[in-house]
Amino acid sequence: MEEEEPVTNWEALDRQLEPAVVPPSGALGSCLYFAFSEDRLLVYADPKGYLLPRLESFGELDLLFRDPHYLGQLDDVHCFAVDLQTDNPPQGMALMGLRELYADFSEGIFQLAGRAFQVVNWDRTHHFCGRCGQNADYHESDRARRCPDCGLLSFPRVSPAVITLIHKGDEFLLARNARFPEGRYSIIAGFVEAGETLEEAVAREIYEEVGVEVSDITYRCSQPWPFPHSLMVGFTAAWAGGDIRIDEDEIVDAGWFSARHLPPSLPDGISISRRLIDSFLAEHP
Numbered sequence: 413m414e415e416e417e418p419v420t421n422w423e424a425l426d427r428q429l430e431p432a433v434v435p436p437s438g439a440l441g442s443c444l445y446f447a448f449s450e451d452r453l454l455v456y457a458d459p460k461g462y463l464l465p466r467l468e469s470f471g472e473l474d475l476l477f478r479d480p481h482y483l484g485q486l487d488d489v490h491c492f493a494v495d496l497q498t499d500n501p502p503q504g505m506a507l508m509g510l511r512e513l514y515a516d517f518s519e520g521i522f523q524l525a526g527r528a529f530q531v532v533n534w535d536r537t538h539h540f541c542g543r544c545g546q547n548a549d550y551h552e553s554d555r556a557r558r559c560p561d562c563g564l565l566s567f568p569r570v571s572p573a574v575i576t577l578i579h580k581g582d583e584f585l586l587a588r589n590a591r592f593p594e595g596r597y598s599i600i601a602g603f604v605e606a607g608e609t610l611e612e613a614v615a616r617e618i619y620e621e622v623g624v625e626v627s628d629i630t631y632r633c634s635q636p637w638p639f640p641h642s643l644m645v646g647f648t649a650a651w652a653g654g655d656i657r658i659d660e661d662e663i664v665d666a667g668w669f670s671a672r673h674l675p676p677s678l679p680d681g682i683s684i685s686r687r688l689i690d691s692f693l694a695e696h697p
Contacts, residue, residue: 429483443490445464446493448529448533454505456505473502477497481528493527531555541564572604575647575688576649578599578648578651579648587621597675620659622657624656625652626649632646
């Protein structure tokens with residue numbers, strides 16, 4: 413049997429995933445596998461870049477793994493998420509963190525890898541019912557586990573977070589988180605609390621972290637972010653008052669910047685933070 417070429421990103425595909433939970437019956441042909449050991453993705457180490465395995469059966473790699481999760485179909489290629497039970501990749505392959513692969517993958521392949529990781533990570537932590545402790549079964553048609561005793565349904569966890577570009581004329585506010593690399597600045601982000609609207613979360617996070625008030629909170633875009641299960645919801649907001657006052661816990665520096673005055677380093681290109689920054693800079697050159 414002729415071996416299929418591995419796939420590095422969407423160049424050979426049309427980039428439209430048709431998501432599904434249950435694979436179609438019959439032979440599926442060569443499939444694309446997103447296999448994770450802990451939080452590291454199994455890839456071929458190739459001079460052209462890191463390549464994803466494309467196989468008729470993941471068992472061809474002779475690795476210990478749990479049952480694959482069907483993700484859907486990308487053009488004519490069926491995609492699966494796999495939970496590896498080993499941290500020893502075969503010769504010619506490597507285990508890489510998604511952040512390490514950030515620059516090698518297109519936005520589409522990165523998001524699909526993130527989807528796969530979130531499914532695998534959810535399944536690892538929901539073998540048992542959270543209410544009664546019984547072994548939980550897979551739901552027959554939904555991405556869920558159901559307790560056979562008490563009926564509790566457990567779906568993959570999604571943690572919403574807001575991320576906001578604050579603008580004042582042709583300036584916008586950037587801050588440096590204590591965990592950022594030296595010189596890196598970004599816009600303000602934080603998780604939504606229980607019972608909070610997204611707009612309330614925007615205003616609260618901004619005031620907590622940099623001490624300013626905002627108005628005209630406007631939704632712009634969203635992005636799933638698999639570290640480990642966030643959904644980033646992007647906004648812009650207008651400065652409405654107050655001087656910058658950093659919290660000195662998460663934030664170590666903050667200030668107003670413009671196209672003519674930028675920090676040494678901004679977020680990477682496919683992140684929602686960079687998308688919001690680039691959009692503002694395009695409108696305020």
